Amino acid sequence: MKYKIVRSSRKTLGLEVREEEIIIRAPERASIKEIDNFVRSHRDWIEKKLKKLEEQRKQAQEPLTDEELNALVSAAKEYIPGRVAHYAPIVGVRYGRVTIRKQHTRWGSCSAKRNLSFNCLLMLTPPEVIDSVVVHELCHLKEMNHSRRFYHEVIKAYPEYRKWDKWLRENGRAIMMRNK
Numbered sequence: 786m787k788y789k790i791v792r793s794s795r796k797t798l799g800l801e802v803r804e805e806e807i808i809i810r811a812p813e814r815a816s817i818k819e820i821d822n823f824v825r826s827h828r829d830w831i832e833k834k835l836k837k838l839e840e841q842r843k844q845a846q847e848p849l850t851d852e853e854l855n856a857l858v859s860a861a862k863e864y865i866p867g868r869v870a871h872y873a874p875i876v877g878v879r880y881g882r883v884t885i886r887k888q889h890t891r892w893g894s895c896s897a898k899r900n901l902s903f904n905c906l907l908m909l910t911p912p913e914v915i916d917s918v919v920v921h922e923l924c925h926l927k928e929m930n931h932s933r934r935f936y937h938e939v940i941k942a943y944p945e946y947r948k949w950d951k952w953l954r955e956n957g958r959a960i961m962m963r964n965k
């Protein structure tokens with residue numbers, strides 16, 4: 786792991802992760818070995834931070850063109866129905882049609898006729914997020930609310946749900962905003 790050392794009159798070691806570089810702020814007399822150990826012990830944290838910066842950078846991109854949006858719709862039509870078919874028996878429900886939409890506010894929805902629809906922008910999220918949204922909507926075919934019983938069903942079918950739902954809450958808005 787490469788990093789830049791900036792020495793000053795400070796008393797303790799400090800760490801700053803930027804997109805282009807990792808900066809270690811160090812006291813004048815800190816040894817290289819000391820600094821190196823410090824970096825090593827923060828390795829996981831640094832990597833997590835770099836990944837997060839990378840994700841933010843990707844999502845702060847230009848608005849999607851019509852062409853790009855249409856490509857996402859096609860990709861979603863190829864991919865998402867298969868995920869729905871995979872999870873429906875796990876959740877234990879039957880469903881109607883699966884449609885893909887270009888939506889600005891929702892990731893997925895379901896109707897009284899048991900039809901499901903999903904936002905094509907899901908294709909810009911990790912596959913685990915797509916699965917979490919698919920399971921969420923399928924569980925609404927059992928429980929038309931966000932009660933404890935509903936989340937119990939969701940987590941039974943997809944134990945990692947909370948992690949990926951959190952990802953979507955943290956990163957979803959930036960992705961939605963690319964659909965102008």
Ligand SMILES: [Zn+2]
Binds near residue numbers: 921925930931
């Ligand atoms: Zn819901």
